[in-house]
Amino acid sequence: MHAKAHSPAAPAERARPLYGVIAEYKDVDSLMAAARKVRDAGYTRWDTHTPFPVHGIEGAMGFGMTRLPWFVLCCGLTGLSIAVLLQWWTNAVDYPFLISGKPLFALPPAVPIMFELTVLFSALGTFFGMWGLNGLPLLHHPLFEHEAFKRVTDDRFFLAIESQDPKFGLESTKALLASTGVCADVVPVYGNGDKGALPNWMKNFAIVMPILLLVPLAWIVTARHSTSPKTRLQLIPDMDQQLKFRNQTRNAFFADQRNERPRIEGTIPRGLLREDQQLHTGKTGPGENDWATQFPASIAVNEALLKRGQERFNITCAACHGQTGVGDGLVSQRATGKYPSWIPPISLHAENLLVQPVGQTFNTIRNGIRTMPAYSQQLTVEDSWAIVAYVKALQKSQAFPVDKLSPEERQKVASVPR
Amino acid sequence: MTSSAMGNASAIVIDPDIDPRQRKSLVEGDHDFTSITASIANVAERPKPPKAWYVAMAISLPLTLTLFGIIGYLIFKGVGIWGNRQPVSWAWPIVNFVFWVGIAHAGTLISAILFLFRQKWRTSINRAAEAMTIFAVVCAGTFPAIHVGRIWMEWFLAPVPNDLEMWPQFRSPLLWDVFAVSTYATVSLLFWYMGMVPDLATFRDRATTKIKKVAYGIFALGWRGSSRQWHRYERAYLLLAALAMPLVLSVHSVVSFDFAVSILPGWHTTIFPPYFVAGAIFSGFAMVVTLMVPARALFGLKHVITMRHLENMNKVIVATGTMVGYAYAMEFFIAWYSGSTYEQFAFINRAFGPYAWAYWIMVSCNVIAPQFFWFKKIRTNPLAMVVVCIFVNIGMWFERFVITISTLNRDFLPSAWGYFSPTLFDILTLCGSFGLFMTLFLLFCRYLPMVAIAEVKSVMPQAHPHHHGDDAHGAGTHSH
Numbered sequence: 093m094h095a096k097a098h099s100p101a102a103p104a105e106r107a108r109p110l111y112g113v114i115a116e117y118k119d120v121d122s123l124m125a126a127a128r129k130v131r132d133a134g135y136t137r138w139d140t141h142t143p144f145p146v147h148g149i150e151g152a153m154g155f156g157m158t159r160l161p162w163f164v165l166c167c168g169l170t171g172l173s174i175a176v177l178l179q180w181w182t183n184a185v186d187y188p189f190l191i192s193g194k195p196l197f198a199l200p201p202a203v204p205i206m207f208e209l210t211v212l213f214s215a216l217g218t219f220f221g222m223w224g225l226n227g228l229p230l231l232h233h234p235l236f237e238h239e240a241f242k243r244v245t246d247d248r249f250f251l252a253i254e255s256q257d258p259k260f261g262l263e264s265t266k267a268l269l270a271s272t273g274v275c276a277d278v279v280p281v282y283g284n285g286d287k288g289a290l291p292n293w294m295k296n297f298a299i300v301m302p303i304l305l306l307v308p309l310a311w312i313v314t315a316r317h318s319t320s321p322k323t324r325l326q327l328i329p330d331m332d333q334q335l336k337f338r339n340q341t342r343n344a345f346f347a348d349q350r351n352e353r354p355r356i357e358g359t360i361p362r363g364l365l366r367e368d369q370q371l372h373t374g375k376t377g378p379g380e381n382d383w384a385t386q387f388p389a390s391i392a393v394n395e396a397l398l399k400r401g402q403e404r405f406n407i408t409c410a411a412c413h414g415q416t417g418v419g420d421g422l423v424s425q426r427a428t429g430k431y432p433s434w435i436p437p438i439s440l441h442a443e444n445l446l447v448q449p450v451g452q453t454f455n456t457i458r459n460g461i462r463t464m465p466a467y468s469q470q471l472t473v474e475d476s477w478a479i480v481a482y483v484k485a486l487q488k489s490q491a492f493p494v495d496k497l498s499p500e501e502r503q504k505v506a507s508v509p510r
Numbered sequence: 511m512t513s514s515a516m517g518n519a520s521a522i523v524i525d526p527d528i529d530p531r532q533r534k535s536l537v538e539g540d541h542d543f544t545s546i547t548a549s550i551a552n553v554a555e556r557p558k559p560p561k562a563w564y565v566a567m568a569i570s571l572p573l574t575l576t577l578f579g580i581i582g583y584l585i586f587k588g589v590g591i592w593g594n595r596q597p598v599s600w601a602w603p604i605v606n607f608v609f610w611v612g613i614a615h616a617g618t619l620i621s622a623i624l625f626l627f628r629q630k631w632r633t634s635i636n637r638a639a640e641a642m643t644i645f646a647v648v649c650a651g652t653f654p655a656i657h658v659g660r661i662w663m664e665w666f667l668a669p670v671p672n673d674l675e676m677w678p679q680f681r682s683p684l685l686w687d688v689f690a691v692s693t694y695a696t697v698s699l700l701f702w703y704m705g706m707v708p709d710l711a712t713f714r715d716r717a718t719t720k721i722k723k724v725a726y727g728i729f730a731l732g733w734r735g736s737s738r739q740w741h742r743y744e745r746a747y748l749l750l751a752a753l754a755m756p757l758v759l760s761v762h763s764v765v766s767f768d769f770a771v772s773i774l775p776g777w778h779t780t781i782f783p784p785y786f787v788a789g790a791i792f793s794g795f796a797m798v799v800t801l802m803v804p805a806r807a808l809f810g811l812k813h814v815i816t817m818r819h820l821e822n823m824n825k826v827i828v829a830t831g832t833m834v835g836y837a838y839a840m841e842f843f844i845a846w847y848s849g850s851t852y853e854q855f856a857f858i859n860r861a862f863g864p865y866a867w868a869y870w871i872m873v874s875c876n877v878i879a880p881q882f883f884w885f886k887k888i889r890t891n892p893l894a895m896v897v898v899c900i901f902v903n904i905g906m907w908f909e910r911f912v913i914t915i916s917t918l919n920r921d922f923l924p925s926a927w928g929y930f931s932p933t934l935f936d937i938l939t940l941c942g943s944f945g946l947f948m949t950l951f952l953l954f955c956r957y958l959p960m961v962a963i964a965e966v967k968s969v970m971p972q973a974h975p976h977h978h979g980d981d982a983h984g985a986g987t988h989s990h
Contacts (some may be wrong), residue, residue, distance in 0.1 A: 139736045143964060144967040145964070145968055148975050150737075152975075158745050181682040187675065193887050195878065204683075205680060211756070214749070215693075215754075216700070218750050218753070220698045222743060222746035226742055228731045228732050228739070242716075245712035245735060246545060246712060246715065301781045489652070498606050
């Protein structure tokens with residue numbers, strides 16, 4: 093069938109465009125000689141085909157260095173810059189990693205990744221750049237229509253001149269090649285019409301597949317931005333679901349099926365005996381505003397209590413309220429602006445708080461207020477009172493009239509570095 | 511055609527047997543391009559592989575399946591199935607990881623470094639060695655990936671924007687390791703595959719069945735041996751080699767940082783990077799020899815993978831083995847010279863502590879065994895060299911075992927000291943990784959061009975043109 097295809101007289105050929113002519117050689121030397129001849133004849137659109145890279149053929153064919161190395165250089169520099177920017181931005185800017193007080197960004201520890209990404213990008217650039225410049229991959233090429241061309245990957249050497257070449261003439265070019273050391277007839281090669289094209293089903297697949305691939309992505313995106321009453325789908329549950337009864341669930345073990353057990357009549361759980369109302373609630377009466385204005389009798393307000401309060405305050409409250417209580421804690425600093433819903437804590441030195449009864453401040457700590465959560469789980473009653481005492485002291489410290497200070501104290505205050 | 515090509519060539523090239531300036535031919539026997547193609551392609555084209563191939567497959571395939579089974583069980587159950595316990599929490603998985611990464615060095619080293627140094631003898635062994643690199647990296651990469659425990663959290667290693675607004679810690683050697691090993695795997699794969707494309711085209715053009723034609727055809731990317739393409743191809747190959755060379759040296763250096771950057775006695779030493787690299791080359795070459803000796807006999811490739819190749823590799827093995835021996839001695843010297851009691855204890859513990867047996871296995875296999883290669887008789891005897899090389903690989907596995915375990919088992923708190931013992935799963939995982947490696951290698955031998963056909967042709971005397979005429983290189987032409 094191929095043999096027929098090569099005869100120019102065959103009627104089927106008219107539909108198939110002429111690609112060019114091809115000559116076959118047995119060894120490197122004849123090929124080189126032929127290449128020089130074609131080069132000197134002034135042809136431009138032609139190529140030689142060999143089973144292995146023939147050294148020196150560039151000169152014989154008259155073409156220069158590829159610009160691939162420049163492309164690779166650019167890729168390498170891109171990789172290098174990405175490595176520097178990535179490490180600097182992620183570890184020093186967006187999420188500062190402070191490790192043993194070392195600088196957030198320094199070159200030496202960044203070198204390994206810089207090196208790796210430079211090499212990686214250059215290598216990818218080399219690989220894809222080379223194929224790109226070579227115009228590969230190709231599904232088909234007219235030369236593959238020439239049966240003998242199969243031996244180009246084995247032991248034969250070919251020279252093909254394209255019909256697109258301005259100097260090309262079917263007979264003249266054939267004659268030129270025939271005058272070189274060919275080992276077979278110089279023959280024309282015809283294009284292959286549709287043979288190189290993708291089959292239709294592949295084309296359709298190529299269109300449909302990316303769209304189908306977007307479906308799971310779209311599903312994930314919607315799932316991330318919507319709520320659902322159902323529990324979340326967990327492929328790997330880790331230890332989230334454990335074999336235990338959760339709060340407010342049914343428990344068939346008990347007759348009333350309630351998982352939470354009611355308190356037994358006439359008893360009190362350990363540690364929940366709260367006889368001293370003022371100590372536990374900060375109130376002195378049943379009314380809504382019966383706030384205690386004094387510390388409970390069992391709490392001795394002394395320096396030890398203030399010290400304890402200071403420690404607890406700095407641990408529990410300063411993250412939001414700041415160590416001076418003005419509301420500049422680290423959590424608040426980081427969250428402000430980043431989360432629009434964040435309400436910064438109010439200053440503990442607001443007018444109304446200065447005169448607030450101690451019982452009410454105590455209540456704020458135990459039960460939380462508006463957007464501030466309750467801290468009764470983290471703090472004992474005694475510690476909460478200690479914090480109240482410390483907050484009161486803190487308020488005094490920030491609003492003390494200067495003229496009431498003794499001269500020594502005034503000097504001391506002035507000497508504190510700001 | 512043979513006679514004319516040969517006749518042409520021998521007119522110019524002086525017979526190596528009479529001209530002392532000429533090295534021995536790289537291809538043995540009376541071969542031309544046609545017979546080289548045929549003999550190499552025959553491995554994949556013969557209807558059935560040799561019996562030994564089936565035997566090897568029958569051993570390695572079940573081991574591979576065992577490995578997959580264990581990995582499944584590990585994911586389901588957790589790393590507790592291995593012997594990793596405090597104080598030895600970095601146990602066999604890391605030992606195996608470092609061992610396999612080491613093996614993975616020979617391939618790219620042979621391909622890249624020997625290529626840049628224009629050591630033409632590399633051409634017939636580089637393909638198989640590169641393949642081994644890829645398969646060894648596959649085995650190596652498996653270990654850190656599965657030993658992190660909750661493998662579905664692995665994406666934490668990559669800089670992926672996430673809802674914790676948190677990024678990986680780029681100053682950790684463990685993260686460098688991720689980048690180094692994955693870059694190495696990628697570059698080695700590109701290098702291997704790119705080198706194989708022209709040979710895949712040969713397979714495509716010789717294919718007798720439609721399936722083969724299509725399969726090889728797809729991977730041959732439409733290669734048609736055009737000189738303009740070859741030119742860019744060779745440039746790209748050179749560039750990749752130049753990129754891979756520092757990469758080879760860096761991978762094991764970075765792996766050694768995992769140890770050296772920590773502050774544990776026995777690990778925290780500056781000698782680690784070069785010492786690891788030498789050890790890697792050592793074990794890698796030993797593995798190449800171990801596999802190439804049977805492979806060249808089985809697949810009838812003795813004329814391309816010649817005794818000269820094997821001998822050269824054995825010379826590299828003695829050289830690197832001696833370097834490794836030097837490193838062992840130097841470690842002791844530095845421990846003594848540092849004056850640090852902890853450092854000294856770590857080394858005395860290494861050589862005379864509970865793992866003394868492992869230490870002395872390591873020394874005998876790595877330092878003493880390769881010295882036999884000083885004798886030409888042993889260096890050129892296939893059986894003897896395989897035996898030595900197997901010892902070397904046993905030794906190199908023990909080296910990583912000794913480094914990892916003997917430092918961890920006795921840490922700073924004597925009450926926490928312990929003795930590591932592997933579980934059955936540890937042993938099966940290691941054997942399974944060998945199975946995986948062998949399976950991949952066997953498949954490669956059978957279905958892919960085991961020797962770089964085009965490259966071998968290009969180092970044959972017939973490949974060199976003999977009249978350098980008026981070819982001003984690239985004069986007056988535009989780049990393309």
